[in-house]
Amino acid sequence: MNGQPEPGTGSTEFRTPNDKCRVADPETAVHAEATMAEQTTDSVNAVELVGVSRLYQHSWPALTDVNLTIEKGDFIFILGATGAGKTTLLRLLYRQDLADSGRIKVLGYDLKRMPLSDVPHLRKRIGIIFQDFRLLAERTVYENLEFVLRVIGTDPKEIPGRVQDTLNRLGLVHKKDSYPHQLSGGEQQKTSIARALVKEPEILLADEPTGNIDPKAAADILNILKDINYQGATVLMATHDADLAERTRRRRVTLDAGRIVRDET
Ligand SMILES: Nc1ncnc2c1ncn2[C@@H]1O[C@H](COP(=O)(O)OP(=O)(O)O)[C@@H](O)[C@H]1O
């Protein structure tokens, strides 16, 4: 993990060299132990949602009683029409938003109970491709990627190589000194994908990553996501394009008005 601290390292102060807890409150100690054990186990699922609901004010429920388990290494499509709840679901997974009820675990972290100080550790391990890109307008393509690595504390010596490799992979090297407004929609899309991938995430959340581009470019992007998945990352891709998902032959979970109505493999 590129020298990044493993999850649960925030709790190491609870441990003596003999692996004994020395927290005054035994309940806290037990919880700390359990959390650590869970997070360091490889068998932990990538994502678990149990009875999750999200209700925005002045709106019908965005998500209702969602139950979903995604194993590490899976590639899964989240399907549904506009307004079905796809973006809401992804926002919950990187803890941009909290559920109103139910339980969500991502890489073993209980998103409601985890200390806020652990949120950066969680986000370091998740790459996000936003539906609206969210590139930094004042920075070049290269600098957009570099910025992400600095924020997550990557060794500065590693940064140029990682940025370069990622730009290569996305075919963006010739655009590295361009600003977002100088890019086509497809190039902005690819830059937003590159920015998610440069983190070498364990989970990749892609919100309509083929939404704004032609079919050929969409196929290229899907191949990149499949490749990332092949290398071990868990990929969740939200899309309204049911045909594309069906052709790709991966697990498809369909949302309709905030409820899971189908789960097909
Ligand atoms: N911040 C918000 N405030 C109020 N309602 C919202 C908000 N975000 C989304 N919604 C509503 O929640 C529902 C699901 O939206 P969303 O998750 O964006 O769907 P999708 O990504 O599938 O198009 C929609 O009815 C939408 O209008």
Ligand SMILES: [Mg+2]
């Ligand atoms: Mg959306």
